[in-house]
Amino acid sequence: MWKRIAIEFAAVGFAYGAKEVLRGVSFTVKGGQFVGIVGPNGAGKSTVLKLMDRLLSPSTGEVRIMGRDIAGYTLSELARLVALIPQEPEYFPFTVREMVRLGRTPYRRGFSPFSARDEEIVEQSMQEAGVLDLAERPVDQLSGGERQRVTLARALAQAAPILLLDEPTNHLDIEHQLHICRLLERKAAEGMTCVAVMHDLNLVAAYCHEVLVLDKGHLVAQGPPGDVLTPGLVQAVYNVRIPALRHPVTGRPVIAP
Amino acid sequence: MNTNRGVLRGVVLLSVLLVSVLVAAAVGSVSISPLNVGKMLLSRVPGISVADKSWTEAEELIILRVRLPRVLLAAVIGGGLSTAGVLFQGILRNPLADPYIIGVSSGASLGAASALLFFIPAGIGGYGALPLFAFAGAVGAVFLVYRLGLAHGRIQATNLILAGVAVGAFFTAVVSFMMVLRIQNLQEVYMWLMGSLSGRGWRQFNTAAPYVLAGSAAAVLFAPKLDVYLLGEDTAHSLGVDVQRLQKQVLAVGAFIAAACVAVSGVIGFVGLMVPHAVRMWVGAKHGRLTVYSFFAGAIFLLAADTLARTVLSPIELPVGIVTALTGGPFFIYLMRRG
Numbered sequence: 001m002w003k004r005i006a007i008e009f010a011a012v013g014f015a016y017g018a019k020e021v022l023r024g025v026s027f028t029v030k031g032g033q034f035v036g037i038v039g040p041n042g043a044g045k046s047t048v049l050k051l052m053d054r055l056l057s058p059s060t061g062e063v064r065i066m067g068r069d070i071a072g073y074t075l076s077e078l079a080r081l082v083a084l085i086p087q088e089p090e091y092f093p094f095t096v097r098e099m100v101r102l103g104r105t106p107y108r109r110g111f112s113p114f115s116a117r118d119e120e121i122v123e124q125s126m127q128e129a130g131v132l133d134l135a136e137r138p139v140d141q142l143s144g145g146e147r148q149r150v151t152l153a154r155a156l157a158q159a160a161p162i163l164l165l166d167e168p169t170n171h172l173d174i175e176h177q178l179h180i181c182r183l184l185e186r187k188a189a190e191g192m193t194c195v196a197v198m199h200d201l202n203l204v205a206a207y208c209h210e211v212l213v214l215d216k217g218h219l220v221a222q223g224p225p226g227d228v229l230t231p232g233l234v235q236a237v238y239n240v241r242i243p244a245l246r247h248p249v250t251g252r253p254v255i256a257p
Numbered sequence: 258m259n260t261n262r263g264v265l266r267g268v269v270l271l272s273v274l275l276v277s278v279l280v281a282a283a284v285g286s287v288s289i290s291p292l293n294v295g296k297m298l299l300s301r302v303p304g305i306s307v308a309d310k311s312w313t314e315a316e317e318l319i320i321l322r323v324r325l326p327r328v329l330l331a332a333v334i335g336g337g338l339s340t341a342g343v344l345f346q347g348i349l350r351n352p353l354a355d356p357y358i359i360g361v362s363s364g365a366s367l368g369a370a371s372a373l374l375f376f377i378p379a380g381i382g383g384y385g386a387l388p389l390f391a392f393a394g395a396v397g398a399v400f401l402v403y404r405l406g407l408a409h410g411r412i413q414a415t416n417l418i419l420a421g422v423a424v425g426a427f428f429t430a431v432v433s434f435m436m437v438l439r440i441q442n443l444q445e446v447y448m449w450l451m452g453s454l455s456g457r458g459w460r461q462f463n464t465a466a467p468y469v470l471a472g473s474a475a476a477v478l479f480a481p482k483l484d485v486y487l488l489g490e491d492t493a494h495s496l497g498v499d500v501q502r503l504q505k506q507v508l509a510v511g512a513f514i515a516a517a518c519v520a521v522s523g524v525i526g527f528v529g530l531m532v533p534h535a536v537r538m539w540v541g542a543k544h545g546r547l548t549v550y551s552f553f554a555g556a557i558f559l560l561a562a563d564t565l566a567r568t569v570l571s572p573i574e575l576p577v578g579i580v581t582a583l584t585g586g587p588f589f590i591y592l593m594r595r596g
Contacts, residue, residue, distance in 0.1 A: 053495050079497030086491040090350070092542050094487075105485050106497040110478070111545070154488075158496065 005067065006031040006162055006193040007052055012061035014047055021047045022217045024061070029195060029210070031161065034188040036204035036225070037197045039214035040238055045197040046087065048214065049164050052195065053084045065162065079106035083158040087166040087197075089151045096142075096150050097135045100126055103157030122157050129153035129183065145176030152180065156187075163187065165196040169203060181207040201255040205229050206247070213237060229253045263546060270553040277557050278332065281564040282324045286571055289316050297321070326459040328560060330521070331577070333462070334454070335528055335559025336552040337469035337518045339536075340476045342529030343551050344511035347483045347544060348504055349414045356515035356529035359406075359421040359508065360398035363428035365519040366450055368394020370432045373446050374439040388464055388520035395516035398424055403508065412504045452525030452578030454563050461521040472514035473552050479507055480544035487542065527581045528559055531589045538592055558585070 007029040014022040022044045029035050037045045050056040051063050054070050063070040065081055073081070083103075094102075103125065104118045114122075126132045129152045134142065139150055148168065155163055163184075169177040177200070184194045185207050198204050204211050205225040213221040213228060215237045221228045231244050234255060245254040276291075279298075283291040293312050297320055300307040341356035349358065357363075372390035402424050406417030432450070436443060448455065482503050486493045490500050515529070532555040533547065540546045559577070562584060566577040 050491075053491075055491055055494055075494070075499055076497035079495060082495065084491060084495035086489060086495075088489075089492060090487070090489040092487045093537075094484075094542055098541075098543060099488070102485050102488060102496065105481070108481075110481055164495075 004031045005029070006033075006065070007195065008064040008067075009048075009051075010062045010064065012051060012058045012063055014044075014051060014056060015059045020217060022051075022058075025214075025217075025219045026061075027212060027219055027222050029193060031193050032188055032191045033209045034184050034194045034207060035196070035210045035212060036208035037195065037212045037214065038199070038201060038204055039220075042216075043214040044217045045214055046166055048212075049084075049166050049195065049197055052162070052164055053082050054078060055084075076106050079158065079160070081160050082162045082164060083155040083160040085151050085155050085163075085165045085168055087170070089147075091139045091147060093138045093140050095136050095138055096126070096131055096153075097122070099139050099150055100131075100153045100157050103154040103159075106158060121159055125153045125156035128156055128187075130179065145172050145179075148172060148176065148180065152183065161191070162193045162195070165194070167197050167199060169198065169200060177203060201229060201234070205253045205255065206250065226252055229255060266540065266550065270550060270557070274332065274553055274557050274560075277560050278328055281328045281331075281560050282320055284564055284568055285319070285324060287316065287319055289320060294320055298325075323458065326462045327454055327457050327563070330457050330462045330465070331454055331560045331563040332556035333466045333469050334518045334522045334525065335532075335562075336556035337465075337473055337514045338525065338529035338559070339532035339551040339555025340473040340548055341511045341514040341518070342533040342555075343544070343548050344476055344479070344483075344507050344514075345529075346533055347479075347487065348507040348511070349418060350487065351414060351418065352534070353530075354418070355526075356511065356518070357425075357524070357526075359417060359512060360402040360424045360428070361395045361512055361515040361519055362524045363425040363432075364398020364401075365391040365395040365516065366432050366524060367398070367428045368392070369449050369523065370435050370446050373442045373449065374435050388461070391523075392516050392520040395512070395519055398428060399508075399512040399516070411501060412508070417508075448576050449523040451576035452523040452581075453566070453574070453576040454522055455567070455574045455576075457521060465517050465521040468517035469514055472510050472517065473548075475510050476507075476514070477545065477548050479503070479510070480548055483507070483544040484542075523576075523578070525559070525578045525581060527578070527585045528555055528562075531585045532558060535589065535592055 005028045009025050009027050012022060012025045013020065025048065037048060039045050047056060051058055057071065100122050104122065107118065126135060129149045131146065131149050131153050134146060139147060142150065168180055181203055184196065188194050188209065208225055210223060211225045211228050212219060213233065220237060221233055231242050234240060234242050242255055242257060245256060246252065247254050279291040279294050283289050283294045289312065296307045297312060297317055299305050338356050345354040345356060345358055346352060368390040369387060372387050402417065402420045405420035405424070406413065408416050436446060482498050485496050485498050486503060494500050533551050536551045536554050537547055540550050559581065562580040563577045566575040566580045569575065
């Protein structure tokens with residue numbers, strides 16, 4: 001089935017001052033896909049993510065969201081299209097529910113009261129992220145895994161068709177890693193476009209529909225993990241040799257020494 | 258459920274503030290009953306007549322001309338400093354931030370000290386110009402710190418705080434240097450530097466109150482955005498908040514409130530740091546409640562501190578800044594230890 005293009009990079013370059021971070025990067029991300037961005041440290045992964053939410057503006061080329069130049073949206077229009085979970089979200093002693101409710105900000109003006117629909121989306125987001133039972137707990141008293149789920153609930157409450165995540169599984173135990181990946185997989189199946197910068201290639205191989213590989217500011221490969229994450233590419237990009245392994249059940253690549 | 262509790266808290270705070278005003282106005286070298294103070298005020302409201310006027314003309318003069326303006330000024334300054342503290346702690350996301358962190362106090366001190374030591378002859382008629390000097394000094398220093406704290410045209414909290422510390426140290430040294438050169442008005446300068454409401458009346462109240470109240474009202478309007486901002490700059494951006502603009506607006510309003518306070522009261526320390534923390538432990542971190550309650554709690558606190566400052570060693574007046582730190586410090590540590 002043809003799906004609308006959610007994100008498009010057209011020959012995007014980006015430089016911090018004189019330092020070029022991205023060069024001529026072009027790709028498209030279709031709607032309803034779970035896409036992993038991988039690459040060595042300093043490859044430009046986070047920069048790509050920030051460009052997708054206009055935290056940075058491209059030095060050259062154009063970033064398009066839902067077919068339109070990202071520069072043309074107002075901030076609150078963009079907030080209704082793109083939700084972001086940054087690498088190290090900050091937490092204050094809000095309760096879980098208070099924090100998730102902040103996800104409705106793009107739909108509200110000042111002190112306007114919450115509509116029944118707002119409340120419904122907040123509850124549903126907490127349910128989906130598995131934090132409903134924590135609703136009245138202060139966020140700063142939760143474990144790292146629980147916090148990340150709360151952050152995810154907050155982003156889901158934003159009800160944006162595109163969700164960006166910067167290393168969402170970092171520092172988490174395997175239970176929470178899988179919980180988050182499965183949730184993203186499910187949201188993608190429902191039509192949400194999820195783009196995550198990930199370091200764990202096995203999680204990417206197991207869950208992502210597509211993988212974008214960046215190296216030194218260039219896009220070096222894009223495609224399904226089974227085609228892209230070959231021993232040859234891993235050696236070229238990460239400079240390590242690995243055997244060609246496949247998962248005995250799913251047949252997806254397994255990256256192990 | 259939360260709304261009810263919020264209303265209850267609001268009613269409690271307002272009643273405590275009202276009673277504090279009456280009691281504080283009643284206390285002093287001439288003691289007048291708080292009830293009479295209340296009646297006196299009521300009798301001044303058009304359309305209300307109080308039957309038994311059991312107080313003297315002199316008492317009425319003391320209350321209406323001397324004590325009431327000072328008591329109200331203390332409340333407004335306390336509220337303003339606490340509100341500014343909420344703004345700075347929020348926008349710099351730093352628990353150590355207070356209303357003076359970006360140069361307000363040192364700039365105001367420089368302005369006030371120049372006024373007291375060089376431009377205005379001792380004691381007489383100085384009060385018209387002193388707040389102006391202090392305010393100009395505060396605004397000038399904030400502008401300087403702001404310019405120094407910008408990195409690539411963006412506000413960086415750490416840079417701003419460091420610039421504030423550096424400019425503050427420099428200006429404080431200049432003030433000390435001036436005090437060494439000129440010793441004739443040292444007493445006044447010293448009182449001013451420690452913060453005092455001694456001798457302040459309707460004139461100072463009328464000078465500062467409109468700005469402080471307007472600024473504090475504006476501060477409440479920032480509350481929803483500041484809540485989002487607490488989640489981090491990138492997250493706030495992603496939720497549709499124009500982070501750069503919010504930072505500029507909040508810094509400007511916070512500095513404006515603080516400058517208006519300092520201009521008439523001198524550098525009253527600790528209120529703007531402590532009250533927001535104490536209130537946060539009480540009502541949580543959401544800025545709507547936090548800002549409003551901090552204003553009232555700060556008003557009550559400074560009112561009480563100033564009443565102590567003028568009565569404890571009567572007829573000698575203590576600078577209220579000493580009282581705020583002496584009483585607030587231990588109380589704050591108690592709150593912290595209790596968690």
